[in-house]
Structures are given as structure tokens and as C-alpha cells.
Amino acid sequence: MRPLLRARPTGGGPGRAPAFLAVPAVLALAFLVLPLAGLVLRAPWREAPELLAGAGVGQALRLSLLTASAATVVCLLLGIPLAWLLARPDLPGRSALRALVTVPLVLPPVVGGVALFTVLGRTGLIGRPLYELTGFAFPFTTAGVVLAEAFVALPFLVLAVEGALRAADRRYEEAAATLGASQWTVFRRVTLPLVAPGVAAGAVLCWARALGEFGATITFAGNFPGSTQTMPLAVYQALEGADPRAAVLLSVLLLGVSVAVLGLLRDQWVNRL
Amino acid sequence: MTTRRPLATVLLAGVLLSAAACGSGSSATKSGGDTEKVAGSITVFAAASLTGTFTALGTAFEKAHPGTEVGFNFGASSTLARQLTEGAPGDVFAAASGTTMATVTKAGAAAGTPAVFARNRLEIAVPAANPGHVRGPADFARPALRIAMCAPQVPCGAAATKAFAAAGITPRPDTLEQDVKATLAKVVSGEADAALVYRTDVRAAGTAVRGLDFPEAAKAVNDYPIVALRSSGNAATAAAFRDFVLSPAGRSALVAAGFDAP
Numbered sequence: 001m002r003p004l005l006r007a008r009p010t011g012g013g014p015g016r017a018p019a020f021l022a023v024p025a026v027l028a029l030a031f032l033v034l035p036l037a038g039l040v041l042r043a044p045w046r047e048a049p050e051l052l053a054g055a056g057v058g059q060a061l062r063l064s065l066l067t068a069s070a071a072t073v074v075c076l077l078l079g080i081p082l083a084w085l086l087a088r089p090d091l092p093g094r095s096a097l098r099a100l101v102t103v104p105l106v107l108p109p110v111v112g113g114v115a116l117f118t119v120l121g122r123t124g125l126i127g128r129p130l131y132e133l134t135g136f137a138f139p140f141t142t143a144g145v146v147l148a149e150a151f152v153a154l155p156f157l158v159l160a161v162e163g164a165l166r167a168a169d170r171r172y173e174e175a176a177a178t179l180g181a182s183q184w185t186v187f188r189r190v191t192l193p194l195v196a197p198g199v200a201a202g203a204v205l206c207w208a209r210a211l212g213e214f215g216a217t218i219t220f221a222g223n224f225p226g227s228t229q230t231m232p233l234a235v236y237q238a239l240e241g242a243d244p245r246a247a248v249l250l251s252v253l254l255l256g257v258s259v260a261v262l263g264l265l266r267d268q269w270v271n272r273l
Numbered sequence: 274m275t276t277r278r279p280l281a282t283v284l285l286a287g288v289l290l291s292a293a294a295c296g297s298g299s300s301a302t303k304s305g306g307d308t309e310k311v312a313g314s315i316t317v318f319a320a321a322s323l324t325g326t327f328t329a330l331g332t333a334f335e336k337a338h339p340g341t342e343v344g345f346n347f348g349a350s351s352t353l354a355r356q357l358t359e360g361a362p363g364d365v366f367a368a369a370s371g372t373t374m375a376t377v378t379k380a381g382a383a384a385g386t387p388a389v390f391a392r393n394r395l396e397i398a399v400p401a402a403n404p405g406h407v408r409g410p411a412d413f414a415r416p417a418l419r420i421a422m423c424a425p426q427v428p429c430g431a432a433a434t435k436a437f438a439a440a441g442i443t444p445r446p447d448t449l450e451q452d453v454k455a456t457l458a459k460v461v462s463g464e465a466d467a468a469l470v471y472r473t474d475v476r477a478a479g480t481a482v483r484g485l486d487f488p489e490a491a492k493a494v495n496d497y498p499i500v501a502l503r504s505s506g507n508a509a510t511a512a513a514f515r516d517f518v519l520s521p522a523g524r525s526a527l528v529a530a531g532f533d534a535p
């Protein structure tokens with residue numbers, strides 16, 4: 001945004017945007033914003049205290065924030081190395097690998113949940129030996145929610161970080177290595193700081209996607225207040241309940257919290273960078 | 274979701290077809306006495322537990338009334354009721370409880386009074402091997418077991434709450450699913466040791482699942498009401514389908530699937 005503004009004086013003056021761009025742009029904005037405005041307008045603000053008190057909202061909201069953050073940590077720990085691997089120009093079969101990474105993006109999340117069952121469910125490939133050895137199985141646990149969210153959100157982080165890595169100047173790493181830094185030091189002190197904005201953007205996308213996750217979660221982890229019922233699941237359940245207006249209220253609450261968190265993070269980074 | 278269609282259902286469809294062919298004349302003329310033709314397409318909103326039976330009934334109805342086409346929207350009755358009160362285009366509504374039907378009638382969306390066409394009772398579903406050694410409703414209180422139940426907002430969940438209250442048991446479910454088919458799926462996949470679903474669902478699941486009857490289930494029997502909808506653009510066909518479900522042919526199909534006659 002800022003470079004564009006700066007370019008204005010040389011770019012033909014502060015004229016109006018051309019209609020062929022302005023009209024669809026305004027339409028797109030209305031398309032995105034009007035449904036949200038509808039939610040806010042339709043929310044039963046007057047009965048809000050009673051409706052929110054009855055639905056175990058605090059519990060669901062806390063679980064949502066906790067699991068989305070845990071899923072983001074999992075994605076950072078696993079996703080940055082994967083992105084690093086994908087960004088190597090000499091990696092064989094790179095485009096095929098990258099296509100595989102994007103599969104969860106196009107997969108309906110419910111299918112993702114079923115797919116997780118086949119591997120990590122109690123009767124799954126890895127899940128069965130795990131259950132027989134330890135008595136632990138992911139479905140119906142908070143860990144299962146984190147897993148489902150991480151599965152759906154990981155590609156967002158990987159693609160963002162990979163893009164940043166490929167745009168970064170490799171010569172800094174080479175220089176550091178030449179000066180005797182170990183591979184770990186190069187990665188930690190040179191590579192990571194270079195792509196920090198990409199990692200941050202990826203983490204935010206990843207967190208937001210995890211926070212809104214519904215299909216994989218309800219399929220793989222189930223739905224139980226306190227252990228697996230996140231806000232999107234609580235919204236869905238409220239829609240079935242005696243007063244569907246509670247669902248609207250919950251949606252607005254989730255929307256408000258996520259916008260607030262993203263806004264705060266953004267300010268943090270803008271100040272720091 | 275893969276549920277095997279048991280042989281009984283297939284045989285039943287055949288019986289139905291012949292029965293429908295004989296009775297088609299009477300059911301068509303009975304439908305409200307109007308001169309409109311029974312033709313064209315209708316959409317039936319039906320409870321998830323009716324999936325197998327109504328699909329077969331729909332095919333039989335189409336055979337009995339050439340030129341008709343019956344589409345279905347299966348789901349939790351509460352979801353369907355909400356969709357209908359929000360203006361979803363449907364011609365017939367068949368619910369798994371009086372409460373969810375009342376949502377629609379109270380909103381003024383029903384044409385006429387709902388008629389009860391079947392009853393259903395709960396049964397415990399366990400994986401065929403019964404890994405949790407479940408013997409009765411008391412096992413639903415064992416914390417070590419993985420238990421799936423319907424959410425209390427859905428008819429099967431409301432019935433489960435009633436049945437456990439009658440048995441004096443506090444169940445400890447691990448998941449509250451949004452419709453009865455999703456609840457059953459957790460047992461079919463082996464993720465849950467036991468679930469409380471309808472007897473008809475246990476029967477439809479075939480050999481993957483074993484059903485355990487228990488006496489308190491009799492205290493929580495669901496009525497299934499059906500009604501034609503006011504918003505229907507094809508009132509004659511909607512009424513004819515409703516009559517078809519209520520007819521002896523429809524009833525024997527429902528009984529064969531494990532429903533009780535009203």
C-alpha cells in the first residue's frame with residue numbers, strides 16, 4: 001500500500017480509480033463485508049448476556065484459542081523445515097511434492113477428517129499400534145482437535161514460508177557458512193531472520209485457518225463441550241438448539257475475538273519491522 | 274460413509290414395487306380430492322434415520338406414479354426444521370420427533386395436520402467384536418469406554434436423555450454427534466465402543482454393528498410425523514407421497530426396516 005501512495009506524484013496525479021477496477025472492487029468488498037454486517041445486525045444484543053451464559057461459551061472460546069495456537073506451534077515446528085526443503089532448487093521431484101502439500105487446501109475438510117481416521121484413528125495404520133501400546137487414541141481428545149486443525153492449516157504456513165525462502169538472498173547463508181558458522185547457526189541466525197516476515201504472515205494465516213476449522217475437527221475429534229467442542233462446533237450446535245439466535249451471537253463473538261487478536265499481532269509486527 | 278444395504282431392504286423394495294403398482298390408483302385419487310395431476314418433482318425433507326426406507330419408498334412411488342420424481346434432503350430433523358422455517362423449498366417434511374415437527378407447524382409452514390406414520394426405539398450399537406464388552410446401558414457410565422451419543426438438540430439425543438433418566442444412569446459420552454448417522458458411523462469405524470442410536474440404524478448397518486436391546490428404551494419411543502408443506506409448488510404430488518407413506522405398503526416397508534407401526 002505505502003509504495004503505491006508514494007508513487008502517486010509521478011504516476012499521473014491523484015486521479016480516481018478507473019471504473020473497470022473500482023466497480024468490481026467495490027462489489028467484492030460488499031460481498032465480503034455485507035454478510036458480516038448482517039451477522040452483527042441480526043445478533044440479539046439485548047438477550048446477549050442470558051444467551052451467552054447458557055451455552056458454555058467461555059469454555060468453547062478458550063478451547064478454540066488454545067487449540068488454534070497449539071496447532072500453529074505444531075505447524076511452525078514441522079512446516080518451516082518442510083518449506084526449507086521445498087525451497088531447495090536441487091530437490092528432486094519438487095513440483096510433485098509441492099502439489100502434495102497443497103492437497104489439504106482443496107480437500108473438503110470433512111474428507112480430511114476421514115483421512116486422518118484411516119491413519120491416526122483407533123483402528124488406523126499408526127493409531128492402532130499406538131492404542132494397543134499406550135491405550136491412547138486421538139479421536140475425542142483435545143490433541144485430536146489440534147491434529148485436525150494442524151492438518152488443514154499446515155499448507156498455509158508452508159506455502160508462505162517457502163515463498164519467502166525462495167525470494168530470500170541465498171548469498172547471506174553462503175557467506176555465513178564460509179565464515180565458519182555451523183548449519184544450525186546459519187539457519188537460526190541468518191535464514192530465519194531473513195524470512196521472518198514470511199513466517200509471521202504464514203503463522204497468522206495458519207492460526208486463522210485453525211481457529212475457523214470445523215469439518216475435520218467434528219469428523220475426526222468429535223464434539224464434546226470442554227474437550228473437543230471449539231467455537232465453530234458450538235456455533236453449529238447452537239443452530240440446532242432451541243434458540244438459533246445464540247448461534248449468530250457466538251459467530252459475532254468469534255469474529256470479534258479473531259479480528260482483535262489479528263489486529264494486535266499486526267500492530268506488534270508493524271511496530272517492530 | 275459406507276453402509277451395506279442388507280438383503281432385506283432389497284427384497285423389500287421389490288415387494289413395495291408390486292404393492293405400489295396395485296394400490297396406486299386409490300392413493301392418487303385420495304390425495305385431497307383435487308383435480309391436480311400427480312406428476313413432476315417433489316423434494317422430501319426427511320430425518321436421517323429414514324434414509325434407507327424413504328429412498329426405497331421414493332423409488333416405489335415414482336414407479337407407481339410415472340412422471341413423478343422424488344428428491345430427498347436427509348439430515349437431523351432439527352436442521353431440516355430450521356432450513357424449512359428459513360424458507361428452504363420443500364414439499365414434504367418427515368421428522369423423527371414431535372418437537373422438531375412443532376417447529377415447522379408453529380412457523381405456519383405445514384399444510385394440514387401432521388400424521389404419525391411410524392415409531393422408533395433406541396438400541397445400543399457396538400462394533401461386531403464388542404471390544405468394550407458392553408452389555409447394557411449401565412456401561413455408558415464407564416469412563417474407560419469411548420461412547421458416542423447424539424447431541425441433546427437432535428431427536429435421537431433427546432430420546433437418549435429420556436431413556437437414561439428412566440434407567441437412572443448418568444452417561445459419560447465422549448462425543449455428541451449432530452445426527453444419528455454420524456453417531457452410528459463412530460461405531461462402524463471402530464472409534465467408539467458403544468453408541469445409542471435407533472434400532473433401524475443398527476439394522477441398516479448390517480454385520481459391522483451389533484445391536485443390544487434394553488428395557489428402558491421403551492420409555493423413550495419417538496413418534497415420526499409427516500406433513501405436506503404449504504410452500505410446495507406441487508401440492509397434489511406432495512399429498513400423494515404423504516398418503517403413500519401412510520398407506521399399508523408404506524407401513525410394511527417401515528416395519529420391515531425395524532420401525533414400529535403407530
